[in-house]
Amino acid sequence: MRHPLVMGNWKLNGSKKMVSELIDGLRKELSAVQGCGVAIAPPTIYLDQAQQALGDSQIVLGAQNVDVNLSGAFTGEVSAEMLKDIGARYIIIGHSERRTYHKESDEFIAKKFAVLKAAGLTPVLCIGETEAENEAGKTEEVCARQIDAVLETQGAEAFNGVVIAYEPVWAIGTGKSATPAQAQAVHKFIRDHIAKKDAKVAEQVIIQYGGSVNDKNAAELFAQPDIDGALVGGASLKADAFAVIVKAAAAAKA
Numbered sequence: 001m002r003h004p005l006v007m008g009n010w011k012l013n014g015s016k017k018m019v020s021e022l023i024d025g026l027r028k029e030l031s032a033v034q035g036c037g038v039a040i041a042p043p044t045i046y047l048d049q050a051q052q053a054l055g056d057s058q059i060v061l062g063a064q065n066v067d068v069n070l071s072g073a074f075t076g077e078v079s080a081e082m083l084k085d086i087g088a089r090y091i092i093i094g095h096s097e098r099r100t101y102h103k104e105s106d107e108f109i110a111k112k113f114a115v116l117k118a119a120g121l122t123p124v125l126c127i128g129e130t131e132a133e134n135e136a137g138k139t140e141e142v143c144a145r146q147i148d149a150v151l152e153t154q155g156a157e158a159f160n161g162v163v164i165a166y167e168p169v170w171a172i173g174t175g176k177s178a179t180p181a182q183a184q185a186v187h188k189f190i191r192d193h194i195a196k197k198d199a200k201v202a203e204q205v206i207i208q209y210g211g212s213v214n215d216k217n218a219a220e221l222f223a224q225p226d227i228d229g230a231l232v233g234g235a236s237l238k239a240d241a242f243a244v245i246v247k248a249a250a251a252a253k254a
């Protein structure tokens with residue numbers, strides 16, 4: 001039985017005031033929730049403030065990126081050990097916005113995956129096809145390629161305790177979520193793809209769906225057997241909407 005995980009990816013949003021108010025709201029809304037892991041990934045500069053504000057709550061700190069280097073002359077970067085030091089645990093890598101705007105390759109993202117594992121942090125590996133790839137019937141091919149960059153070099157065991165987020169690029173920030181059936185089909189494909197190497201590892205890997213998840217569509221997505229939670233963008237910036245999503249996951253997987 002997999003424990004669901006709902007994570008908020010705040011992207012490039014926030015201020016000291018917003019961090020304080022949003023975490024305050026989340027702590028109130030989520031204090032009684034059981035049966036669903038919850039994490040938030042604020043912008044790097046607010047990680048310390050967020051960790052202080054989270055205090056003894058069950059909400060776990062995450063981050064949106066990590067560098068492949070451990071230390072040294074790499075201006076502007078943040079290392080895995082620094083993220084660990086600040087108390088972050090779930091680290092998003094391979095988000096389509098970084099693949100697109102920062103030209104991050106599958107191989108580069110696989111390196112980040114290895115660096116996080118070595119530091120004892122949990123990668124949240126984002127994969128997913130673009131609209132053009134979807135229309136060309138290449139969804140499975142693209143997802144397999146993005147997974148294989150890790151699977152073929154680090155082995156199936158590398159996926160033990162890891163989170164994969166299936167985020168079709170055409171569904172991100174568009175208000176056009178994948179249908180539950182569409183998402184379930186891809187999630188099952190991803191799990192089966194890993195199972196070809198190691199069925200046990202595939203069975204425990206958390207596969208989140210991401211892309212226009214909101215308080216209205218979350219429950220039907222989580223009703224699908226291979227959708228183990230969500231990576232939420234826009235709706236994670238509102239405590240009430242995010243709480244509805246978390247509660248939907250807890251209820252669906254109880």
Ligand SMILES: O=C(CO)COP(=O)(O)O
Nearest residue numbers: 009172173211212233234
């Ligand atoms: O990219 C996402 C989460 O990483 C999804 O963003 P939205 O929920 O805003 O579509």
